[in-house]
Amino acid sequence: MARLFRWLLRLAAALILLILIASGLAYYLAAQSLPEYNKQISLPGLSAPVEIIRDNANVPHIFGSFGASDEDVYFGLGYAHAQDRLWQMAVLRRTAQGRLSEIFGRRTLESDLFVRRLDIYGLSQQSVSAQSAEALQSLKAYSAGVNARILEINEDALGRGAPEMFLFNMPMAPWQPADSIAVMKLMALRSSHHLQDEVLRARTSLALADPERLQDILPDAPGKGITTLPEYASLFPGLPRYASAAPLPPKSSLFPVSPRGFGGASNAWAAAPNRSAAGGSLLANDPHLTLSAPGSWYLARMELATGGIIGGTIPGIPAILTGRSEQLGWGITASFLDDQDLFIEKLNPNTPEEYLTPQGYRTFTKRPSIIKIKDEPPVTLTLRWSENGPILPGSLFGLSAITPPGHVVSLGWTALDPHDTSLTAAIDLMRSSNVSQAIAAGEGFIAPSQNLVLADRTTIAQKTIGAFPARDARHHSKGRLPSQGWQRVNRWLGRAPYAANPEFTSPRGGILGNTNNKILQRPFPSHVSYSWGDTQRVNRWRRLMQSREVHTRDSFMEAQLDTVSYTARSLLPLIGADLWFTGGAAEDGSREKQRQTALTLLSEWNGEMNEHLPEPLLYAAWLRA
Incomplete structure (x- = not known):
């Protein structure tokens, strides 16, 4: 008995020792992946030394030494992003490429199938040539900074660049300009919701015996709105007069579309000098996105030739999307622009690879795409596009419940533009020195559509940026329900002129802002949206702004931190x-x-x-x- 006890004691001691050794080894490897901020290194791709100084909140301040160019500063931003958020950048890129299943297996296959059908990465690659020369130089310099960090990790055996990569073996390919454009498109996808709104409205319409009740159940935002809509069943008589009760497919936490109502929200407002106690403009922005770890935003400061800029970036994107310089401040809120439409495409009953257009039947644009799956055979997907957009399967978003037999659904979306210049516009915005220049820079922005709130030393303004689909005034459903894709009146007519985007400059009251609320009432097709954010925040904001004649930095902070529920x-x-x-x-x-x-x-x-x-x-x- 004593011998058995001694052996059990030795075994327990050995197990404890093994656990300690394994824990120490795991800690050592993980620690090797964490960035070291206090060092000097020589990296390829720089024309002059760059200094990255981090404050007590670990916000990087990136300075170029004498002789350094703006490209060197963008290089520094790419390096800092890769130091702190390499895992996040890798996941974002793989999401946009439709390659998550190579790492996570079948549980992310639905995400990969959806993104491949949209061809987000292919469109991003095509959009590289559409960028301005200055923006392309910045994209290349940023990519060089990311790749310099990857090279440093590989050559100096610094773990795998992020502790998470020990849990998931994710080889990190060099970063490219197309990757940054793809991340921007992914942000647009995560903030878009009109696809789901159209499906919900169609399913609800089918479920109602009294079509007048549709407006009661799914009301417009406060204010005068559209009064009548056709019954969805009248557009497609072959559908049953009820909504399918089949549950929507479960979504992975990495699925790039947020559940309806959870796409994030934001607040931004500004006060002109005559409403400021200090006699200068004030601007506040709270661009809250879906909660995640790490968060979507990454604060950084860049010292460019035009001056210093500080604000919020998104890892993977070489631009400060909300921030300030010495001359200009800018903030963003989701505009809720109706930039998506669903089209029902009628198939040729004799040749299912053809669909009906105003000019007769045409063949879908097709190409194969192979998705690799961890520990499983790959899946070959056939991508199909109509003239209206990519074809989506009925298993997504409950589309099967609203699709008549012999038809398929395509998606029209402004972000599916092979000449997307949104990143060029974001970089031009950073270099703007006043409100008028910033508004002009916004013309190249395609998606995601935002309300841009601006303040320079004398002027405040708000401009909606992003491509507005031009629709025919005779559109059958006014873009609120899936429509017949073969009818010319339902098809998009290109992009509306930028001058038609809502704009408010130097308001008489000296204060303007947006909480994703309805900003104006214009008749279709000049409308912005039929679906807006909640109105309780704008009512509370209005009371806070009107409670005092002049505002200060502290009163703006107090409003941002306000927790009173108007509802x-x-x-x-x-x-x-x-x-x-x-x-x-x-x-x-x-x-x-x-x-x-x-x-x-x-x-x-x-x-x-x-x-x-x-x-x-x-x-x-x-x-x-």
């Missing part, structure tokens, strides 16, 4: 009007007493959604029930 303050009196102060006194500890206590708390609550208060929980539970 709660509006709904509580209505919902609780017949509940409060009813019934007699109740015994302590009884359910009736708890009910009365809860109602008393709510009746005295100002709507502040503070995490230390019980009222927000009571309100949320009550509203849900």
